[in-house]
Amino acid sequence: MRFLPTSIHGVIDYLWGFALLSSPWLFGFADVPVARWGAIVFGMGAILYSVFTAYELGALRILPMSLHLILDGLAGALLAASPFLLGFSDQVYLPHLLFGLFSVAASLITRMEVTLATGHREPV
Template sequence: MRFIPTKVHGILDYVSGGLFLASPWLFGFADKPAAKWVPLAAGGAALSSSLFTDYELGAVRKIPMPAHLGLDVAEGALLAASPWLFGFAKKVYLPHVIFGAFALGAGLLTQKTPKK
């Protein structure tokens, strides 16, 4: 059941993208290169895809909402698995898993059609 409106998803996109970018410093793992670069890349990707998505808060509106949601699901899965994929799970893993679960949930629970 998809119950998150696309406008709310857009707000979550920009807030979470900023949080992903700030997280290495907020949560104290900026000195761990792999752990740091994963959320930086995810935050940049989230903000970029949001700017280009065809929904209420998109600026350029070239990416269809279903494609954006697919990107969110893929990003969430990668974020959640990244501590083990990139070998930093013994140093830090919880922020990546939480952010990944959030992105997965947002991608799976958001409506596919924006209100125009």
């Protein structure tokens, strides 16, 4: 069931991206290079494709929301699996797992249409 409006998803995108970027220092794994860089790359990537998404908080509005949600789901699954795939799960895994699962969940509950300033919903 898709109930999350794209306008709220957009706010979450930027907050999630910046939180993920800062997570190595907030959660004390900045000394694990592969874990730190994974968080930085995924955080920057999410912010970057959010800027390009055709939704309320997109600046350039090139990518359709459907592609954005696919990227959220795929990137989230990869982020969640990254500690195990890249071999740092013995040092840190929970932030990557939780941020990744959150991204997958957000991709599954976000509406596929953008609400315009007129109040009209438009599929994207």
